[in-house]
Amino acid sequence: MAKWAQGDYVLRHPEKYVGIKGPHYRSGWEHAFMRFCDTHPSVTKWANESVKIPYRDPFTGRQRNYVPDFLVQYQNKHGKLITELVEIKPKNQSIIESKNRNRRLRETVALNHAKWEQAARWCKANGITFRVVTEEDIFRSGAR
Secondary structure, eight states, X not given: OOSSOOEEOXXXXXXXXXXXXXXXXXXHXXXXXXXXXXXXXXXXXXXXXXXXXXXXXXXXXXXXXXXXXXXXXXXXXTSOEEEEEEEEOOGGGTSOOOTTOOHHHXXXXXXXXXXXXXXXXXXXXXXXXXXXXXXXXXXXXXOO
């Protein structure tokens, strides 16, 4: 049995979804974000796991690929189209804190930051923004 909610998201507005394959969520937080992208009137296009970014694993030195969760285009309050690459992650896997951390969690955070640094470079080169969204962002904004 899966530890987290997983499944295929059923699109309400398929005209907004631009992914090659249908959206698949790997957590309840991803599901909530999909629902937000699908139903929010400011979101014009979105895709799930549609970008592959090479990065170097800081522990093995191997070249790997990072696939962020979402690519989202939306219209801001001034009418400007904004494109963002979005990763959904638990807050405890996204913030570097040396206290009260077990080794595995510290390694997870370090690996995530290696991926995110490369994603930020890729986004800058492509004129878009990279953002990590945590449960606090999802529930504070009412995306759920």
